[in-house]
Amino acid sequence: MRTLSRVIGLLIVTAFIFATISTAQEGSKSSSGTKSAKEIFTTNKCNSCHEMKAEKISKTGKSKAPDLSMVGTDKNAEWVEKFLTKKETLDNKKHPISFKGTDSELKTLATWIASHGKKESK
Numbered sequence: 001m002r003t004l005s006r007v008i009g010l011l012i013v014t015a016f017i018f019a020t021i022s023t024a025q026e027g028s029k030s031s032s033g034t035k036s037a038k039e040i041f042t043t044n045k046c047n048s049c050h051e052m053k054a055e056k057i058s059k060t061g062k063s064k065a066p067d068l069s070m071v072g073t074d075k076n077a078e079w080v081e082k083f084l085t086k087k088e089t090l091d092n093k094k095h096p097i098s099f100k101g102t103d104s105e106l107k108t109l110a111t112w113i114a115s116h117g118k119k120e121s122k
């Protein structure tokens with residue numbers, strides 16, 4: 001009887017560990033397996049300096065960096081990509097950090113940011 005309850009106990013612990021691991025993985029990735037722009041934004045800690053009111057993302061730090069909800073009104077995705085890799089400047093200043101993710105993540109992120117504040121043409 002003691003052995004049986006020990007086996008059952010072990011099974012419960014194992015099941016619990018697996019459940020924790022799989023939910024943790026689901027949390028960092030979207031169902032398609034690639035990260036969404038919003039996930040790229042938060043995993044790269046852009047929200048430590050920037051808020052994005054349009055997406056209800058608030059900043060976690062005390063930086064005076066601007067809200068990114070209206071970037072698309074005067075900038076396009078290409079500009080954002082260059083700015084985030086320090087190939088472009090804003091008021092003669094480079095962005096304080098350079099993007100650390102992959103090229104395709106940069107494209108997804110830049111396209112998403114530049115889509116905010118754009119006047120609907122259609």
Ligand code: HEC
Nearest residue numbers: 044045046048049063065066071080090091093096097099
């Ligand atoms: C260390 C703080 C910090 C972090 C982290 C940071 N930024 Fe910035 N960002 C700034 C500051 C400060 C400015 C304003 C620069 C200026 O006005 O000269 C800025 C400006 C920008 C702009 C231009 C905004 C505008 O009004 O045109 C974009 C776009 C931008 N950041 C995107 C990002 C993205 C995407 C990330 C994450 C990969 C990120 N930032 C991470 C501090 C930060």
